Amino acid sequence: MKPSQSIQKTLGIGLTVGVTLLWLLALSGAVYVAQNKLNQLFDSALAETAQRIMPLAVVEIINREGPQQAQQVMSFEAHDEHLVYLVRDEAGNILLQSHNADPALFNKTLLNEFSSSKTHRFYGASAVQNTLHIEVAEPLRQRREAITEMAVTLLWPLVLLIPLCFMGTWAFVRYSLRHVLAYLTAIESRGSGDLTPIKVEGLPAEIHTIAESVNHLLDRLRRAIESERSFTANSAHELRTPIATALAQIQRLQKGVSAGPIKDRMVKIETTIRDLSNLSEKLMQLAKAEGGGLFSAEQHDLMNLLRMIVDDFQRSRPEKKVTLTLPQSGAFMSSIDQDAFAILVRNLLDNALKHGAKGRPVEISFSSEGVLKVVNDSSVIPADTLAQLRQRFVRSNTAVQGLGLGLAIVDAIVSGAGATMAINSPATGRMDGVEVLVAF
Ligand SMILES: Nc1ncnc2c1ncn2[C@@H]1O[C@H](COP(=O)(O)OP(=O)(O)O)[C@@H](O)[C@H]1O
Ligand SMILES: [Mg+2]
Numbered sequence: 001m002k003p004s005q006s007i008q009k010t011l012g013i014g015l016t017v018g019v020t021l022l023w024l025l026a027l028s029g030a031v032y033v034a035q036n037k038l039n040q041l042f043d044s045a046l047a048e049t050a051q052r053i054m055p056l057a058v059v060e061i062i063n064r065e066g067p068q069q070a071q072q073v074m075s076f077e078a079h080d081e082h083l084v085y086l087v088r089d090e091a092g093n094i095l096l097q098s099h100n101a102d103p104a105l106f107n108k109t110l111l112n113e114f115s116s117s118k119t120h121r122f123y124g125a126s127a128v129q130n131t132l133h134i135e136v137a138e139p140l141r142q143r144r145e146a147i148t149e150m151a152v153t154l155l156w157p158l159v160l161l162i163p164l165c166f167m168g169t170w171a172f173v174r175y176s177l178r179h180v181l182a183y184l185t186a187i188e189s190r191g192s193g194d195l196t197p198i199k200v201e202g203l204p205a206e207i208h209t210i211a212e213s214v215n216h217l218l219d220r221l222r223r224a225i226e227s228e229r230s231f232t233a234n235s236a237h238e239l240r241t242p243i244a245t246a247l248a249q250i251q252r253l254q255k256g257v258s259a260g261p262i263k264d265r266m267v268k269i270e271t272t273i274r275d276l277s278n279l280s281e282k283l284m285q286l287a288k289a290e291g292g293g294l295f296s297a298e299q300h301d302l303m304n305l306l307r308m309i310v311d312d313f314q315r316s317r318p319e320k321k322v323t324l325t326l327p328q329s330g331a332f333m334s335s336i337d338q339d340a341f342a343i344l345v346r347n348l349l350d351n352a353l354k355h356g357a358k359g360r361p362v363e364i365s366f367s368s369e370g371v372l373k374v375v376n377d378s379s380v381i382p383a384d385t386l387a388q389l390r391q392r393f394v395r396s397n398t399a400v401q402g403l404g405l406g407l408a409i410v411d412a413i414v415s416g417a418g419a420t421m422a423i424n425s426p427a428t429g430r431m432d433g434v435e436v437l438v439a440f
Contacts, residue, residue, distance in 0.1 A: 007173060007177065008170055008173045008174055011169050011173050012167075012169040016162055019161065020165075023157075023158055023161065024158075027151065030150075031151050034150055035147050038146060038147065042121070042138065046136055046138050047114075049083055049136055051125065054127050058128060058132060060096065083098075083136055084097075084101035084136070085098050085101060085136040086137075087133070087134050088135075090130055090131055090133065092110065101137070105117070105119070106135050107135060110124060111135075112125055112126055121137070121139075121140055122136065122138075123135070123136050124136075177204075179202040182202075183198065183199075183200070183203060186199065195225070198211065198218070200212060200215065226291070229290060232283055232284075233287035236283040236284040236287065239280040240280060243277045244277070247270065250273060251270065253266060254267070254270070279403055282403055282405040282406070285343050285405075285409045286405060286409050286412065288339070289340065289409045290412045294413060294417045295335050295337060295417070296335055296336070297335075298335070299335045300333065300334070300335075300338060301332060301333055302332045302341065302366065303326050304331065305341055305342070306324070306326070306345060306364075306366050307324065309345045310349070320353050320362070321359075321360075321361035321362065325364070326365070327366075327367065332366065332368065332370045332440070336419075340413050341413075343409060344409075344410050344414070345364075347409055348372075348374045348410060349362065352375075354400050355378060355400060356377055356434070357376070369439075370440040371437055371440075373435065373438075375427050375433060375436075376433060376434055378425070380432050380433075389423060390411040392404065392405060393405065393408075394408075410438075417440070419440045420439050421437065422439075423436050423437075424437070
């Protein structure tokens with residue numbers, strides 16, 4: 001896949017190149033027009049000069065007493081002449097020349113018009129019935145310098161314009177896209193279970209439709225997941241009554257039957273129905289854990305809640321030994337749903353008692369930093385097995401009854417409530433045992 005381009009960069013470069021090209025185009029136009037105008041002006045000045053010098057030269061030559069020979073006009077003081085001229089008779093003999101005129105650079109033929117050589121521009125004119133001819137030469141260097149100077153002056157602003165245009169576009173695009181960036185952060189920062197619509201305020205029209213489509217998609221997804229969950233929860237709930245009825249019936253039937261193969265079969269049926277009851281209970285818990293609603297509106301003290309849950313658990317199974325350790329004083333307030341917290345604790349206790357070494361106590365504690373710890377004796381679980389235990393229907397200890405859903409339920413509650421869970425084996429500071437840590 002082609003890596004996606006940033007709009008900021010593309011627009012920044014595109015607009016800068018565009019502006020530069022337009023500027024250069026305008027510059028060449030301006031230089032072209034200015035050059036034409038300048039040439040016209042210089043030419044007319046050149047012709048004017050020739051026509052002014054001519055009468056003076058005529059007077060000077062006619063007034064000469066000596067033979068008609070070349071004569072240089074004396075300069076007033078040494079100076080660098082831009083314009084030089086040559087006065088010749090019709091045969092091409094030089095009669096008069098300006099003080100540093102080099103005859104080699106003039107036209108050989110006598111022209112009565114403008115002409116140019118590589119280095120000079122000339123204007124020639126005749127007078128006194130074509131017996132005298134004047135040619136004025138002006139170096140082209142001056143015209144070229146004027147045009148170059150003008151082009152350079154116009155080119156300079158580009159040095160400023162290019163970075164300004166690029167940075168301006170960059171900043172402006174960033175400013176225009178600020179709502180899009182906010183939208184991006186809103187998507188990135190939300191938790192995995194959060195399928196509520198994303199706010200689309202202030203988005204540019206082009207992105208707005210995309211954002212609305214995303215919200216529609218989220219809505220459909222949420223409804224699909226909710227209907228799946230409510231189906232699981234409802235079916236598990238609906239199963240309760242018939243299972244309870246069947247259990248009651250089989251228990252009543254057993255009373256009227258004396259020990260024997262029929263009674264044994266009845267006991268087996270009773271066990272199966274109990275398993276079914278457990279499964280429906282776990283499915284209901286899983287549906288709750290994976291659904292929303294893991295937070296309650298008000299906060300409550302988890303330590304207090306834990307004490308009640310453990311007491312309750314101990315009362316229903318007095319033969320099991322559970323030791324609860326809580327800090328001397330203090331409370332840990334959290335907005336996690338109370339039922340969800342109870343389900344989490346019961347599943348962890350249930351596991352510790354079921355999979356832990358027989359007759360050994362289970363230690364459960366809650367620190368003032370909000371870490372719930374459940375530790376039990378057990379043989380060490382290999383690390384690769386440990387990593388998979390949170391998945392649904394994954395079990396490692398097959399000797400005891402179970403469904404492999406307990407840790408999956410705990411994991412769903414933990415991630416839905418924004419907590420973290422670690423399962424260690426051996427337990428910290430021990431050679432064996434299993435330790436489950438949940439940090440709220
Ligand atoms: N406290 C524990 N001590 C030892 N093993 C445990 C403990 N908790 C979980 N396990 C192991 O993790 C597996 C998965 O646990 P769980 O998902 O609750 O399923 P189940 O309890 O139904 O087997 C268990 O089969 C057991 O092997
Ligand atoms: Mg379990």
